[in-house]
Amino acid sequence: MDGSVGETTRALLAASRALVGVAVRSLGTIEDTVTLPQYRALVVLASHGEQNVGILAEVLAIHPSTATRLCDRLAGKGLIERNTSTESRREVTVTLTPAGRALLRSVTQRRVREINNIATRLDPKVRRAAIDALNAFAAAAGEIPDVAWKLGWTS
Amino acid sequence: MDGSVGETTRALLAASRALVGVAVRSLGTIEDTVTLPQYRALVVLASHGEQNVGILAEVLAIHPSTATRLCDRLAGKGLIERNTSTESRREVTVTLTPAGRALLRSVTQRRVREINNIATRLDPKVRRAAIDALNAFAAAAGEIPDVAWKLGWTS
């Protein structure tokens, strides 16, 4: 135990497994409501506000026509709403509906609840140290050009 | 800043986003080789050794017939091998091939590399604290009945 990078990496890898597990379980709630690509689209809309179909496609790295049909299904489920853009009548603006927002909220809530659950079990002294360490880590990670939000995995 | 649970949760949530982002990017490498369900199957085989098709189906929570065809595709790609079980000739044992193992290794390596990259940027003192905090977190998380490995997200 010397605080070397290697040891930190090992610890982070272990924490990574745990936190990814939490993230996956939080998605379990909605897996029969929306598919993963659909969920990703919702996350993009939540974090970046309403978008054109084209922008959405670009962000998700899918073909515009695929985005159209993905929106078909999300709209069919009442999770998004399509409106003609106010700026240009050929553009279609996609917005989260209250139901879509609620779905995302339920995922985050579940995630927070579980993380909170785990944090409660930490020794107070360790917990104090964890805050600084984890914030520092998140900050350091943030310096990397972040594409994860594109994939809808970050919330 | 009082070291309360809420603050820890916030920090963990931030770290979670960062680490999940890392995990997702590490999967990006292989996304045109295997699908997510296929990857999950490989992870199960890696972490739990060779399995029957039936057990695999159960662990992945999919129908046995779905597992059969998933194995068809993985075998077609040379990532797994099917053999008649030594115990019973009606059972089929599924094993990772060296190629399958290599694929998983490449994902983990990419993950380690990126985490290492981030860890390097941490202040040595913080890094020291991070090790303890994250190990404690991973340990605390481990006490929860963990189903994440079922989903193939933990490695």
Added chain:
DNA sequence: TGCAATGTTTGCTATACTACATATATGTCA
């Protein structure tokens, strides 16, 4: 006005996942 560029949708095709019902092979027990 007419024509090119832009944004979205639709037609088509292919692959994968999914399950249910059924078939086949094997094991087990009476």
Added chain:
DNA sequence: TGACATATATGTAGTATAGCAAACATTGCA
């Protein structure tokens, strides 16, 4: 041996993702 249970595979069918090509609507500019 014969009947039943178990393990896997195959037939069939529905849904989602995905991309390419083509149609369509709209914008903007010459």
